[in-house]
Amino acid sequence: MTAQLAPSITQVADQCFEELTTHIENQGQLTIEQMSKMSLLLGRNWQKALQVVDQNEVECYIGESSRRHIFQVRGKSGVYITFAKTYCSCQAHYYEVVCKSEAPYCKHQLAARLALALKRCPVTVVPDTAIAQFLLDS
Amino acid sequence: MSCSISLGQFVQQPSQQLAINALPHIQLTTPRCLLLGPQRSGKTSLLFQYAFQLACSGQEVVFMCDRAQLDQAPPLLPFGASQQHAAFSRIHFKYVSDLHQLRKYGACLHLLQQPPAAIIVDDVAHLLANTRLPDKRARDTEVTRALAYLADGLDQLREQRGLSVLLLASDTCSEEGPHNLYLLQRWFPLMLQVTGPPPHVAGRVLTLAVAQACKQSVPAAAARAAVNYTMTQSYLNVEHVQL
Numbered sequence: 001m002t003a004q005l006a007p008s009i010t011q012v013a014d015q016c017f018e019e020l021t022t023h024i025e026n027q028g029q030l031t032i033e034q035m036s037k038m039s040l041l042l043g044r045n046w047q048k049a050l051q052v053v054d055q056n057e058v059e060c061y062i063g064e065s066s067r068r069h070i071f072q073v074r075g076k077s078g079v080y081i082t083f084a085k086t087y088c089s090c091q092a093h094y095y096e097v098v099c100k101s102e103a104p105y106c107k108h109q110l111a112a113r114l115a116l117a118l119k120r121c122p123v124t125v126v127p128d129t130a131i132a133q134f135l136l137d138s
Numbered sequence: 139m140s141c142s143i144s145l146g147q148f149v150q151q152p153s154q155q156l157a158i159n160a161l162p163h164i165q166l167t168t169p170r171c172l173l174l175g176p177q178r179s180g181k182t183s184l185l186f187q188y189a190f191q192l193a194c195s196g197q198e199v200v201f202m203c204d205r206a207q208l209d210q211a212p213p214l215l216p217f218g219a220s221q222q223h224a225a226f227s228r229i230h231f232k233y234v235s236d237l238h239q240l241r242k243y244g245a246c247l248h249l250l251q252q253p254p255a256a257i258i259v260d261d262v263a264h265l266l267a268n269t270r271l272p273d274k275r276a277r278d279t280e281v282t283r284a285l286a287y288l289a290d291g292l293d294q295l296r297e298q299r300g301l302s303v304l305l306l307a308s309d310t311c312s313e314e315g316p317h318n319l320y321l322l323q324r325w326f327p328l329m330l331q332v333t334g335p336p337p338h339v340a341g342r343v344l345t346l347a348v349a350q351a352c353k354q355s356v357p358a359a360a361a362r363a364a365v366n367y368t369m370t371q372s373y374l375n376v377e378h379v380q381l
Contacts, residue, residue, distance in 0.1 A: 066249070067294070128249055
């Protein structure tokens with residue numbers, strides 16, 4: 001018998017994002033119902049993420065051989081390195097996500113996932129060493 | 139090649155492995171595990187035991203640690219293993235002195251042509267202590283960033299190249315518990331804890347079990363399982379498996 005735990009908000013958010021991504025691949029756009037669901041689940045970070053995507057502030061870089069990808073998201077204080085599901089170099093990620101666990105993701109992470117799903121961010125193939133340099137320079 | 143870390147991989151004898159592996163599997167199949175324990179509780183020796191187990195099965199392992207610390211307190215050999223054992227040639231030591239160097243390794247993981255089967259990081263707390271940073275926020279940020287780069291690099295090796303690289307790390311905690319648990323537990327779904335008497339106690343027996351912070355996420359039987367070790371002058375020996 002395995003332990004049965006209630007899913008965490010992060011797991012629920014991931015599930016909703018997968019459904020959302022599948023829908024976008026099939027239909028090409030979001031529905032109002034999906035927008036409402038994500039807004040209810042993720043709160044103000046979802047609203048802010050939509051603004052970030054609308055302002056075309058997300059860029060994706062992918063290593064040409066390794067296919068390791070990272071996101072760069074422009075913010076108020078500069079450009080943040082973002083791993084869509086696990087990390088962002090912004091302060092909000094540290095305080096809200098890591099320290100206080102108030103949110104599963106910061107707005108930059110949500111914007112990165114959404115922009116990629118909606119094809120609203122340029123995807124640039126770069127040498128693998130460039131990916132390492134991006135990470136080391138951040 | 140194993141795709142997850144479990145308590146059974148810390149014992150040598152097949153009968154003991156079978157006993158632990160017969161327990162209900164933990165809910166999480168995770169390639170990442172954290173080993174917690176106070177200072178001088180045998181964590182490095184247990185990490186080395188794990189590395190030796192993998193190396194004996196023909197897999198390459200990268201063992202990341204501070205060289206000065208390793209020279210001061212080298213790990214005990216697994217019981218019955220000689221220093222000339224062929225498996226040791228598959229354990230590759232990579233010396234890092236602080237979290238900056240750990241982060242650099244994580245940033246460059248995707249450049250490896252032949253990644254190892256496992257990466258072992260000895261004592262995150264020690265690497266943090268060696269990292270010169272002005273305040274707690276900066277220290278917490280660096281811990282998060284280093285582990286994020288490492289985890290992301292390993293995740294993308296799995297997603298893009300189908301390679302499952304295990305990550306086993308250790309962290310020194312005080313008697314009250316690990317100080318940075320809230321930072322570490324987001325990267326390590328499985329946490330094991332080493333407990334036992336202080337080093338000066340003769341014939342001391344260490345116990346390796348699922349950490350208290352993790353017990354809710356594993357079945358009760360698995361949460362009760364433990365491995366008892368003794369440490370002689372040169373060897374780490376599995377004495378008993380509690381089920």
